[in-house]
Amino acid sequence: MSKAKNPTRIWLSQPHFESSDIEYISSLFERSGMATAYQNVGIFEEKLAAKLGQNVVALSSCTGAIHLAIKALEIKENDTVICSTFTFAASANPILYEKAKPVFVDSETLTWNMSPEYLEQAIESEIKNGQKPKAVIVVHAYGVPAQIDRICEICKHYQVPVIEDAAEALGASYKGKMLGTWGEIGVYSFNNNKVISTGGGGALTTSQPEIIEKIRYWASQSREMGLPYYQHEAVGYNYRMGVMAAALGIAQLEVLEKRVKQRRKIFNFYQENLDEKMLYWQPELTENSYASRWLSSALIKGEKVNNFVLYDFLTLNGIESRFLWKPLHLQPIFKQCAFYGNNIAEQLFNKGISLPSGNDLQLSDLKYVSQKISNLLL
Ligand SMILES: Cc1ncc(COP(=O)(O)O)c(C=O)c1O
Structure with a gap:
């Protein structure tokens, strides 16, 4: 199950x-x-x-x-x-x-x-x-x-x-x-x-x-x-x-704390196994910050591969991934709304990807995902 x-x-x-x-x-x-x-x-x-x-x-x-x-x-x-x-x-x-x-x-x-x-x-x-x-x-x-x-x-x-x-x-x-x-x-x-x-x-x-x-x-x-x-x-x-x-x-x-620990472990696995030359992971404030790491998310470094290419490549290899949130001020339904900022969220959307992070993932799944990404990005 x-x-x-x-x-x-x-x-x-x-x-x-x-x-x-x-x-x-x-x-x-x-x-x-x-x-x-x-x-x-x-x-x-x-x-x-x-x-x-x-x-x-x-x-x-x-x-x-x-x-x-x-x-x-x-x-x-x-x-x-x-x-x-x-x-x-x-x-x-x-x-x-x-x-x-x-x-x-x-x-x-x-x-x-x-x-x-x-x-x-x-x-x-x-x-x-x-x-x-x-x-x-x-x-x-x-x-x-x-x-x-x-x-x-x-x-x-x-x-x-x-x-x-x-x-x-x-x-x-x-x-x-x-x-x-x-x-x-x-x-x-x-x-x-x-x-x-x-x-x-x-x-x-x-x-x-x-x-x-x-x-x-x-x-x-x-x-x-x-x-x-x-x-x-x-x-x-x-x-x-x-x-x-x-x-x-x-x-x-009853299993909430266990589930959060598992998600954090998945994030740590990706962070340790995917070369930092390829991906830049969502940072966490070090001062007493404890993330649930619902989805392990990262930005693709360099210009060789963009998130469209990575997304399609992962899909072809049987791996579901997801683009990062498209900023709401860029969504047609909210286009009349005021926006304060520069283009930080837009850059995240343009460069980012979320990787499989579910509690049902096995070590072999994580190794497979990491291997595939390395093959493409390195
Ligand atoms: C940030 C955020 N807010 C609100 C919601 C809406 O949650 P629900 O699907 O329970 O209505 C979601 C759901 O994915 C979410 O990610």
Whole structure:
């Protein structure tokens, strides 16, 4: 079960369930039965909250979590929300759901994540334009910590709340504090390719109980409680996590630390086995930074081979890889949005590649991938 389903192909990041996960789920249902299976969502929330040290609401996706975070911060039509440009579209799409305006900020070379300097420039400039940003969404790309302490300091100075998109970074930390717990609100993804998966799911965390209360209310169709009939006084959403997903999540949380260690080992293997003349790996701040290394990502050195050629070559050899995130300010859907920066994220996109990083990979897979890359690049 832990092996890739198609042994002829090495995948980027498959969901990784072990027979113990399935046994765990069966035992949960044997103990509680379907009638009380709803308790699984609460149990999952408690277990994740214990890891994070603050409250959690389990949701159907991280995208839904970002949407509700935006609502909780009372972001409305034409408000401005700053977001990392180097990320998946789901970080910024929920800004559009509420008809607010995304403003994108470039990466820094140090972590590939949001540049604190360009962030400050963006906030000041938007304030000068009479549009004080209502929130900053900062992403820890590929599970590598952004300079989240500096970013939070800047946002505190200008009194702008931080939403930490830690979709790729559950289990990662900075200065001993879990990613996702630095900002006012943090969000995680448990979709199929993440470090742990519930087969689709997300979570929101915050230290503010009133936000937790609002999120639970909206996520469950805004049903007023304490009445024998269904009463709705606000628009609601079906964003709660399902019971099967929660059961799987309980089992997967038990192996979170192990999974992160495995991903970090995969990253270290590539770093040690692929000559530094070929690839430049996503750097990590040395000061107490602990990345989840969701996807091992690197930039191709030199001009001999570009990422299109490497991508096609790996595909031909049965290896799935992926381009780095195309910056959101370059995506057609966001082309009207303001952007602060230079072209750092664009250069990452132009030169980068993510390599197979799943927990099901064997040493022989890693050796095969490294050998193939060396053959092409050296
Ligand atoms: C940075 C980032 N944010 C948000 C999401 C959305 O997560 P979900 O698929 O759980 O909605 C993802 C998912 O891949 C992501 O990588």
